[in-house]
Amino acid sequence: MGNSGSSLQTCLNNVCNGRASCVRYPSDPLYQLNWVKPYNLNIGVTPVAVIRPRTAADISAIVKCATANNVKIQAKSGGHSYANYGLGGTDGAISIDMVNFQEFSMDNSTWQATIGAGTLLSDVTTNLHDAGGRAIAHGTCPGVGMGGHATIGGLGPASRMWGSTLDHVVEVEVVTADGKIQRASETQNSDLFWALKGAGAGFGVITKFVVKTHPEPGNVVQFTYTVSFGSAANMAPTFSAWQTLASDPNLDRRFGSEFILEPLGCVITGTFYGTQAEFNATGIQARFPKGGKFSFTINNWLASVTQDATNEALYLSNTPIPFYSKSLAFTRKDAIPSSNVTDIFKWVDGASKGTILWFIIFDVTGGAINDVSLNATAYPHRDKFMFYQSYAIGIPLSQTTKTFLTDFHNRVVSTLPAESGVAESYAGYVDPALTNAQQDYWGPNLPRLEQVKRQWDPADLFHNPQSVRPAAVSTVVPAPA
Numbered sequence: 001m002g003n004s005g006s007s008l009q010t011c012l013n014n015v016c017n018g019r020a021s022c023v024r025y026p027s028d029p030l031y032q033l034n035w036v037k038p039y040n041l042n043i044g045v046t047p048v049a050v051i052r053p054r055t056a057a058d059i060s061a062i063v064k065c066a067t068a069n070n071v072k073i074q075a076k077s078g079g080h081s082y083a084n085y086g087l088g089g090t091d092g093a094i095s096i097d098m099v100n101f102q103e104f105s106m107d108n109s110t111w112q113a114t115i116g117a118g119t120l121l122s123d124v125t126t127n128l129h130d131a132g133g134r135a136i137a138h139g140t141c142p143g144v145g146m147g148g149h150a151t152i153g154g155l156g157p158a159s160r161m162w163g164s165t166l167d168h169v170v171e172v173e174v175v176t177a178d179g180k181i182q183r184a185s186e187t188q189n190s191d192l193f194w195a196l197k198g199a200g201a202g203f204g205v206i207t208k209f210v211v212k213t214h215p216e217p218g219n220v221v222q223f224t225y226t227v228s229f230g231s232a233a234n235m236a237p238t239f240s241a242w243q244t245l246a247s248d249p250n251l252d253r254r255f256g257s258e259f260i261l262e263p264l265g266c267v268i269t270g271t272f273y274g275t276q277a278e279f280n281a282t283g284i285q286a287r288f289p290k291g292g293k294f295s296f297t298i299n300n301w302l303a304s305v306t307q308d309a310t311n312e313a314l315y316l317s318n319t320p321i322p323f324y325s326k327s328l329a330f331t332r333k334d335a336i337p338s339s340n341v342t343d344i345f346k347w348v349d350g351a352s353k354g355t356i357l358w359f360i361i362f363d364v365t366g367g368a369i370n371d372v373s374l375n376a377t378a379y380p381h382r383d384k385f386m387f388y389q390s391y392a393i394g395i396p397l398s399q400t401t402k403t404f405l406t407d408f409h410n411r412v413v414s415t416l417p418a419e420s421g422v423a424e425s426y427a428g429y430v431d432p433a434l435t436n437a438q439q440d441y442w443g444p445n446l447p448r449l450e451q452v453k454r455q456w457d458p459a460d461l462f463h464n465p466q467s468v469r470p471a472a473v474s475t476v477v478p479a480p481a
Contacts, residue, residue, distance in 0.1 A: 011065035042322035077145025089464035106131035117147035134213035151200025157256030160367030198378025202467035220304035327429035354400030437466035
């Protein structure tokens with residue numbers, strides 16, 4: 001533990017009460033390597049302290065320390081924020097590392113599971129499987145933590161069938177800005193619960209989730225469709241065919257898919273929760289263009305989760321690296337016209353990239369996610385059918401690489417119809433370059449979020465550069481119908 005006599009350090013040291021490996025400060029020579037552990041090395045952040053509490057009472061005491069010393073707080077679960085927001089996003093915040101919050105239990109009468117906020121998705125999958133062959137929808141990166149994932153959205157191959165991760169959450173335990181340990185659900189502190197389901201980083205520190213679960217699918221059909229060693233322009237018809245499939249409102253909800261444009265060509269991944277015969281009956285394979293190569297695998301649920309991660313090499317995602325990313329969300333009316341796809345993909349061929357490590361990923365959404373009304377939770381993307389995110393690595397990361405992804409993004413945005421208004425983004429794909437991030441992330445739900453923030457955290461204790469800010473004036477914003 002640090003030995004500074006500062007008021008904040010004294011307060012945090014008292015919370016730890018002599019426990020080893022509880023808190024560290026910037027004076028520690030291994031602070032960045034062993035405690036801060038930034039995910040994106042392109043964005044330097046130095047928290048004023050990193051602390052690893054063990055209980056909700058510890059977090060309550062930390063909140064009181066922060067308030068007394070006028071310091072901001074952010075919680076870190078898996079620590080996979082693209083802009084290091086679990087570390088505060090800018091220097092000087094307290095980062096609460098939730099690594100010790102690994103609780104798991106299953107209520108066999110309701111099949112609702114209680115999951116600690118520090119649990120990684122790989123462990124969520126295993127724990128649910130071992131507790132009766134249960135499952136929830138979540139993303140494919142095994143190192144992501146529940147604390148952020150289940151409060152920002154949580155999108156994965158099963159989301160079209162079951163909804164996002166946050167759609168599974170029925171109750172949370174949360175420490176609020178006044179230091180109180182609260183329960184929040186649709187019947188208790190419902191306004192706070194609404195805000196936590198989509199914008200959680202700005203409203204408290206969740207210690208545990210209660211989630212509804214599903215029986216694991218018995219069979220999972222997975223495939224890759226690969227077109228290799230061609231120009232990006234040659235991949236344009238493949239993307240347009242995939243986008244037409246993805247935008248079909250009658251697309252079988254058991255199907256999830258991504259289109260990945262990369263330096264050597266393109267790959268389409270597909271996951272179908274059912275038997276090979278059931279997949280064949282959907283006619284999905286016949287809607288792919290000729291010229292690519294299919295590779296099929298039949299898995300069980302556990303193997304399918306591993307395969308989804310492997311398809312995107314996401315097991316490498318726990319390695320800190322310098323990277324840059326952009327993203328966008330699409331309604332069906334925002335689908336990119338084929339002529340624009342051709343122009344954009346031709347441009348990709350000639351653009352200076354500054355790196356050979358770049359990927360542009362489009363993934364299908366909708367289905368069960370879209371069954372929920374836009375204002376039922378803070379998560380607003382209930383009308384979307386597709387997201388894209390770009391991702392480029394550079395050691396070091398060059399301005400050329402940043403310009404490549406920014407120019408690609410701007411070209412895609414330029415195809416949006418005028419009536420689309422704001423170019424919306426998913427807050428899970430953090431983009432620190434956004435100039436109006438809160439509006440882009442939360443759209444029409446932002447005014448109510450600001451009012452809930454004013455009620456629960458008027459001093460903006462839970463803060464990062466793009467979190468929800470408290471409303472300046474109290475007004476009445478209608479609750480969800």
